[in-house]
Amino acid sequence: MSNDPTEKKRFGWLRSKDKAAEVETAAAAEPVEQPVAEIVAPLETSDAPEPVAPKKRSFFQRLKSGLARSSSSLSEGITGIFTKAKLDARTLEELEDLLIMTDLGVETVTGITAKLAKDRFDKEISSQEIKQFVADEITRVLDPLAKPFEVNPSYKPHVVLMVGVNGTGKTTTLGKMAAREIASGHKVMIAACDTFRAAATEQLKVWGERAGAPVISAAPGADAAGLAFDALKQARDESVDVLFIDTAGRLQNKTELMAELEKIIRVIKKQDETAPHSVLLVLDATTGQNALSQVEVFKAVTDVSGLVMTKLDGTARGGILVAVAAKYGLPLHAIGVGEDIDDFQPFEAAAFSAALVGLDGLDGGINLDAIEVSV
Amino acid sequence: MFETLSDRLNGVLNALTRRGSLSEADVAAALREVRVALLEADVALPVVKTFVDAVRERAVGAEVLRSVQPGQMVIKIVHDELVQMLGGEIDPAQPLLNLNVAPPAVVLMAGLQGSGKTTSTAKLGLRLTKRENKKVLMASLDVRRPAAQEQLRILGADTGVATLPVIEGQMPVTIARRAVEAAKLGGYDIVILDTAGRVTVDEALMQEVADVAAETNPVETLLVADSLTGQDAVKTAEAFNARLNLTGIVLTRADGDGRGGAALSMRQVTGAPIKFLGVGEKMDAIEAFDASRIANRILDMGDVVSLVEKAAESIDVEKAEKIAAKMKKGTFDLEDLAEQLRQMRRLGGMKSIMGMLPGMGKMKKQAGGLDMDDKVLIHQEAIISSMTPDERARPKLLNASRKKRIAKGAGVQVQDVNKLIKMHRQMADMMKKMGKSGMKGLFGGAGGAMPDMGALQGMDPQNALGQMPDLSKLTGPAGGLPKGMGGLPGLGGPGLPGLPGTKKK
Numbered sequence: 068m069s070n071d072p073t074e075k076k077r078f079g080w081l082r083s084k085d086k087a088a089e090v091e092t093a094a095a096a097e098p099v100e101q102p103v104a105e106i107v108a109p110l111e112t113s114d115a116p117e118p119v120a121p122k123k124r125s126f127f128q129r130l131k132s133g134l135a136r137s138s139s140s141l142s143e144g145i146t147g148i149f150t151k152a153k154l155d156a157r158t159l160e161e162l163e164d165l166l167i168m169t170d171l172g173v174e175t176v177t178g179i180t181a182k183l184a185k186d187r188f189d190k191e192i193s194s195q196e197i198k199q200f201v202a203d204e205i206t207r208v209l210d211p212l213a214k215p216f217e218v219n220p221s222y223k224p225h226v227v228l229m230v231g232v233n234g235t236g237k238t239t240t241l242g243k244m245a246a247r248e249i250a251s252g253h254k255v256m257i258a259a260c261d262t263f264r265a266a267a268t269e270q271l272k273v274w275g276e277r278a279g280a281p282v283i284s285a286a287p288g289a290d291a292a293g294l295a296f297d298a299l300k301q302a303r304d305e306s307v308d309v310l311f312i313d314t315a316g317r318l319q320n321k322t323e324l325m326a327e328l329e330k331i332i333r334v335i336k337k338q339d340e341t342a343p344h345s346v347l348l349v350l351d352a353t354t355g356q357n358a359l360s361q362v363e364v365f366k367a368v369t370d371v372s373g374l375v376m377t378k379l380d381g382t383a384r385g386g387i388l389v390a391v392a393a394k395y396g397l398p399l400h401a402i403g404v405g406e407d408i409d410d411f412q413p414f415e416a417a418a419f420s421a422a423l424v425g426l427d428g429l430d431g432g433i434n435l436d437a438i439e440v441s442v
Numbered sequence: 443m444f445e446t447l448s449d450r451l452n453g454v455l456n457a458l459t460r461r462g463s464l465s466e467a468d469v470a471a472a473l474r475e476v477r478v479a480l481l482e483a484d485v486a487l488p489v490v491k492t493f494v495d496a497v498r499e500r501a502v503g504a505e506v507l508r509s510v511q512p513g514q515m516v517i518k519i520v521h522d523e524l525v526q527m528l529g530g531e532i533d534p535a536q537p538l539l540n541l542n543v544a545p546p547a548v549v550l551m552a553g554l555q556g557s558g559k560t561t562s563t564a565k566l567g568l569r570l571t572k573r574e575n576k577k578v579l580m581a582s583l584d585v586r587r588p589a590a591q592e593q594l595r596i597l598g599a600d601t602g603v604a605t606l607p608v609i610e611g612q613m614p615v616t617i618a619r620r621a622v623e624a625a626k627l628g629g630y631d632i633v634i635l636d637t638a639g640r641v642t643v644d645e646a647l648m649q650e651v652a653d654v655a656a657e658t659n660p661v662e663t664l665l666v667a668d669s670l671t672g673q674d675a676v677k678t679a680e681a682f683n684a685r686l687n688l689t690g691i692v693l694t695r696a697d698g699d700g701r702g703g704a705a706l707s708m709r710q711v712t713g714a715p716i717k718f719l720g721v722g723e724k725m726d727a728i729e730a731f732d733a734s735r736i737a738n739r740i741l742d743m744g745d746v747v748s749l750v751e752k753a754a755e756s757i758d759v760e761k762a763e764k765i766a767a768k769m770k771k772g773t774f775d776l777e778d779l780a781e782q783l784r785q786m787r788r789l790g791g792m793k794s795i796m797g798m799l800p801g802m803g804k805m806k807k808q809a810g811g812l813d814m815d816d817k818v819l820i821h822q823e824a825i826i827s828s829m830t831p832d833e834r835a836r837p838k839l840l841n842a843s844r845k846k847r848i849a850k851g852a853g854v855q856v857q858d859v860n861k862l863i864k865m866h867r868q869m870a871d872m873m874k875k876m877g878k879s880g881m882k883g884l885f886g887g888a889g890g891a892m893p894d895m896g897a898l899q900g901m902d903p904q905n906a907l908g909q910m911p912d913l914s915k916l917t918g919p920a921g922g923l924p925k926g927m928g929g930l931p932g933l934g935g936p937g938l939p940g941l942p943g944t945k946k947k
Contacts, residue, residue: 164487167481167487167673168486168487168673169673170484170672170673170674172482173478173481173482232670232695232698233556233558233695234555234556234557234558234668234695235556236555236556239587263723264593265592265593265594265596265597265600266589266590266592266593266595266596267589267593269588269589269592269593270587270588270589270590270593271588272588272589273588273589274588287596318695318697318698318699319698319699320697320698320699321697351556351668351670352674353554353668353671353672353674353675353678354668354670354671354672355484355670355671355672355673355674355675355700355703355704356482356483356484356672356701356703357484357670357672357698357699357700357701358670358672360699360700378554378555378556378641380641380643380644381554381641381642381643381674381678382641382642382643382674382677382678382681383672383674383677383678384674386672386673387672406555406586406587
């Protein structure tokens with residue numbers, strides 16, 4: 068019996084609910100992972116300087132640990148239900164429930180479980196198989212869409228417009244992307260077209276400094292479209308390779324704000340008919356089914372060319388991305404897994420879905436085969 | 443928020459209402475639908491299960507099957523359980539925030555990145571300053587996100603709420619201590635501490651916010667959460683609740699088209715009530731949260747109380763009384779109409795008013811996504827502004843050439859001017875008529891009721907479509923206001939708080 072306190076915390080909310088009781092007991096019975104990521108806090112942190120301890124871990128490790136954290140509870144849940152059991156209606160229903168908790172959405176989930184039922188109903192099935200099945204299904208949907216963001220050198224500059232709802236992480240993502248492009252030898256310019264939110268420009272300037280890119284800005288409340296126009300002009304004059312344009316966050320149901328976004332694009336097109344060459348919609352992994360509506364509306368207004376999903380370093384699993392991908396078929400460029408300049412990773416379908424259902428085992432903790440043998 | 447959920451639930455429940463008797467199977471089938479509707483609205487699964495079980499238990503029991511109108515009974519049960527899930531009825535005697543301590547009272551704001559903490563801090567600061575006459579000091583402890591402290595400073599400057607001067611390089615706990623010190627010295631009533639966004643798995647940061655809480659001993663610790671959050675809502679709420687003694691939740695972006703599942707989940711999980719809703723980009727766009735009203739809105743029973751409250755706050759009572767007096771005398775001129783239009787806009791425009799009226803969700807739907815355009819109000823105001831004072835007082839003066847001039851001045855077509863005049867005439871006629879029959883009761887003392895609102899309310903949803911032609915005029919550049927709405931803002935007399943609401947269909 069494991070008494071890992073972190074595990075208890077994670078399951079605390081399940082524990083209170085009767086239905087999940089068997090899931091929880093099964094999960095608790097396993098010799099559970101020791102998540103490396105859960106660094107023990109310094110005990111006397113009165114004024115400790117930012118204790119971001121795992122600086123030395125490689126980027127890949129950090130991504131994995133980020134995703135693994137978000138997937139481990141689902142993983143344990145599935146293992147709990149399916150450790151050597153016949154696939155019956157009740158277990159299917161519980162699988163459905165677990166998948167729903169990843170924000171996959173009812174439709175996607177019923178699709179997956181129906182397929183599983185068709186193949187394997189009333190047959191012996193192990194948790195490993197079930198995870199593999201689910202992960203494969205998700206990978207099948209996502210894989211054709213995983214396309215890293217690439218600058219097209221034939222555009223001078225390649226104009227990238229960042230759009231999304233408030234607080235999804237547009238500015239942070241832009242900062243990380245700018246740093247990447249500079250690292251790969253491109254000449255980058257940033258336009259701070261969020262003239263609405265207080266200190267948005269200042270925030271972007273800090274990112275520009277970190278990345279080493281000039282930031283074109285205007286006074287607060289200035290016309291965002293006019294600023295975009297000026298920035299593009301300057302970028303063309305200075306033959307910049309990539310121009311990143313940050314925009315203010317807006318809820319997709321605010322018609323007037325969406326019209327403002329349309330105006331920015333219209334104005335950009337006055338100089339370059341082909342621009343913006345990329346419109347990146349930034350989605351927050353904690354967002355639920357509303358992401359579908361976000362994609363639909365932003366796509367209609369701005370012709371979104373690709374998606375970035377942020378905040379996958381928390382407990383959210385970002386399952387809604389699967390529903391979004393299935394419905395809109397938009398390229399998935401990258402994921403954000405932290406606040407550092409290099410916490411940014413091209414989207415990999417297999418890694419994402421494996422992490423979503425807890426197949427990766429790369430975190431040093433989860434070893435499913437071992438778990439199954441021991442149960 | 444809540445509209446789609448509302449549609450789904452109403453679809454399911456309406457099917458029930460039509461039946462004379464209900465079998466257990468009927469209820470079970472309806473509840474399956476309810477379950478999916480809630481899940482699609484991002485209500486967390488454990489919460490959905492508890493909810494559905496609770497409804498089933500009551501619905502299958504004798505309470506429903508033997509009642510005269512079983513369908514209605516089920517709706518009532520769903521409503522009651524929704525209210526329960528959202529946190530029960532609000533006790534009006536209890537203040538929203540417990541600030542009854544030796545000043546300064548510390549309010550701690552915490553949440554994930556991008557949930558809206560800084561904006562909510564500033565909104566709350568302004569609200570407490572304006573409505574409760576408190577002296578508020580705001581301090582940003584966010585030393586991680588670039589320019590976060592600067593953001594709060596600017597918001598403070600914009601709203602006129604004091605912020606703690608930023609000292610570069612200080613750590614959160616030190617800033618918090620300094621804020622409380624400064625508040626004591628400066629005689630502030632309240633200190634609001636805005637913290638950095640953090641993921642709940644970041645142990646070091648979670649410890650940091652716990653340290654801040656330990657240091658400052660806040661009377662209110664508010665979790666700021668995005669209402670667009672999915673299933674993660676419960677985990678986030680739980681994680682913060684485990685480290686901080688949460689006393690309430692601020693739900694942001696409630697003006698989005700999310701289905702509000704997070705709202706339904708969080709209270710259940712943390713036991714902490716939802717206290718405020720962030721409902722817009724402006725600094726005054728924060729509302730007190732009332733479970734029963736939200737439940738009403740979800741079940742499309744309207745939210746007249748909210749509307750009235752908002753009206754009471756934004757309508758200039760003196761002017762409204764004057765207009766009411768004029769109506770009584772039947773001398774309601776265009777100047778008065780312009781004032782009404784202005785007051786209406788202050789209420790947040792058509793969309794926001796319509797959203798709060800019972801049955802409107804359905805009507806909007808039937809009109810095929812009718813977009814209430816507030817430009818109509820602005821245009822109508824412009825038309826009136828383009829008239830001379832004489833014309834405003836005596837609309838009869840308006841002949842063809844005058845109308846042409848006015849249309850030019852307001853940048854509209856002559857027919858728009860005509861429409862406005864016609865609307866004014868209809869309103870004035872109506873007022874006169876009402877003035878004769880029972881006007882006294884309408885505007886005097888406690889019994890203040892809006893006749894037209896009453897009509898809207900009593901409207902059978904099935905017949906709602908019949909009313910649509912009136913509404914659809916709104917989409918034109920300067921169409922008439924629906925008759926029911928015209929009289930609305932002017933009614934802000936002393937009788938306001940006693941408005942319909944209770945006289946439900």
